[in-house]
Amino acid sequence: MRMFNEKKRWFPLGLFLSMRIAFKNLFRRSITIRYPHVCAHIPERARWAVEINYEKDGAQRTHRCTACKICEKECPNFLIDIDVETAPDRSKTIKHWLYRRGGCMMCSLCVEACPFDAIKMGHNYELAHADPDLLEYDLLTDVPAYVRPRTPRPATIDSQKKQAGQTKPAKDAKAGAKGGENKRSSTTGKEASNA
Ligand code: SF4
Numbered sequence: 188m189r190m191f192n193e194k195k196r197w198f199p200l201g202l203f204l205s206m207r208i209a210f211k212n213l214f215r216r217s218i219t220i221r222y223p224h225v226c227a228h229i230p231e232r233a234r235w236a237v238e239i240n241y242e243k244d245g246a247q248r249t250h251r252c253t254a255c256k257i258c259e260k261e262c263p264n265f266l267i268d269i270d271v272e273t274a275p276d277r278s279k280t281i282k283h284w285l286y287r288r289g290g291c292m293m294c295s296l297c298v299e300a301c302p303f304d305a306i307k308m309g310h311n312y313e314l315a316h317a318d319p320d321l322l323e324y325d326l327l328t329d330v331p332a333y334v335r336p337r338t339p340r341p342a343t344i345d346s347q348k349k350q351a352g353q354t355k356p357a358k359d360a361k362a363g364a365k366g367g368e369n370k371r372s373s374t375t376g377k378e379a380s381n382a
């Protein structure tokens with residue numbers, strides 16, 4: 188009975204507080220959206236599924252995957268499987284770049300490990316599928332691997348000397364001097380033994 192009286196006493200205060208919260212939120216901007224009619228704005232650094240980072244070369248799209256398989260080794264869940272075919276002239280063809288999205292925890296370790304910025308974390312968050320088979324797919328199929336154009340190394344002092352042909356004669360001269368010394372010592376040794 189005493190507890191009931193206590194509750195009764197605090198009822199007007201509780202009512203006032205709840206009404207205050209209700210009025211406060213009545214004039215606030217809504218924080219929910221009418222999905223799927225309205226899509227959420229995704230921050231630039233948000234991470235969803237792994238995608239190929241295509242480069243636009245005019246009307247064409249080119250990938251930058253060299254099939255080095257570093258991402259395959261880095262994935263902690265073993266979700267990447269790259270099947271590469273190497274021709275006798277050492278050119279590579281990516282037969283399959285398999286990505287098992289169902290087990291991906293979007294950690295971005297594969298993206299960070301890629302030395303050629305060939306992959307990125309996508310922004311598409313509508314990834315659900317009723318069929319689990321659709322969660323395994325190839326990102327690249329039957330495409331030649333990217334070959335990075337080689338940049339010439341800056342010339343060092345040694346290489347400049349080599350080009351000018353300065354090092355070789357100097358070495359030859361040293362070798363010649365050493366040979367002469369050796370010959371001289373051997374002849375003097377022989378002379379001494381004869382005496
Ligand atoms: S995506 Fe990057 S790390 Fe993976 S195979 Fe291609 S180039 Fe190598």
Ligand code: SF4
Pocket residue numbers: 237261262263264265266267290291292293294295296297298
């Ligand atoms: S984001 Fe993480 S879990 Fe997903 S494929 Fe890359 S390394 Fe594997």
